[in-house]
Amino acid sequence: MTSYSQLARLCAQRAPKLVTLTLLCALSVLPLNIFLPSLAHIARDFQTDYALVSLSLAGYAAVSVILELIMGPMSDRYGRRPIVVISLAFFTVGSIGCALASNIWAFLAFRSLQAAITSCYPVLMAIIRDTAGKEQTASRIGYAAMIWALAPMIGPALGGLVDEALGWRAIFWGLALAGTTMLTVCWFQLGETNRTRSGSIAQQFRAYAALFRAPRFWGACRKLSGLTVC
Structure with a gap:
């Protein structure tokens, strides 16, 4: 019988699949503005100013920039897989927190925690360079860039439909489900690709x-x- 440690080592050695990288790329940018149509509803539910709720966009972007500057070098030193797994875990917790938030300050705090998912994009670029040959690298980065551009365009429309049907909290429950799913997939399918650590x-x-x-x-x-x- 295969032990848990043996299973963990086996999973850590598996080469990442293109579909896994593509889905993870989409998830890394989708949360940025998917709830944009819900800002007014969130402000009404929390009985606060619209401008204060809008900080959930600016704050998210600011945290994203900081994390991308930090997590790229961290992945060069400690490996790609740990950074992706940790980022997904924080994102999932942040999404659940946003869905359950009872006031604007809790919402903003968990929204900042959600920004951990943005660390996955630069790490994904590094994973592609680690695993693809010269001929495949440009093609795979092209796929990732296309998803990176399309996801923010589709996000607000998707979020608006969910908000209209189920309310704005359902958007964050959906993101939490997506984060949990991708965390599970990456745990079993995303192997470590950094063989020459700094x-x-x-x-x-x-x-x-x-x-x-x-x-x-x-x-x-x-x-x-x-x-x-x-």
Whole structure:
């Protein structure tokens, strides 16, 4: 009989499937604005200002930026699989907390916790580079980029339908279910792909100085911000 430790080692060695990476990519960006049509309903239920509820968007974005800067180097040092699993766990807890929140402050706190899912996107790019050859890398990154662009467009429409039928809390219950499902799938299907881990976490963060001085980096940021506004 296979022991739990043997099963865990086997799961950690499995190569990730493209469908798993694609679904995880969609989930990493879908929560950003899926509840956008529900902002007024949330403000009414919590009896608070609309502007305060809108902080759930700005705060989420701010936490996302910080986490993406941190979790990428962390995955280089400690591995891709732990970062993805931990991010999904925090996201699921945050989604449940948002669904159960009784006041705006609890909602905002759990909404910030939800932002952990955004760490998965840069880690997914690293996983693709780890596992795909030169011919496949561009193709797989193209699929991920397409999903990354489409999910925020579909999100508000989907969220509006759910809100109209079941209420805004159902959106977050749905996200919690998606997080639980992806956590289970990744636990059994997402193996560790980082075979050449960095020597220290400080070494990774020192590379940011050179990155921030690169004109190509800021050019890419401007293009990305333009796509996001559109």
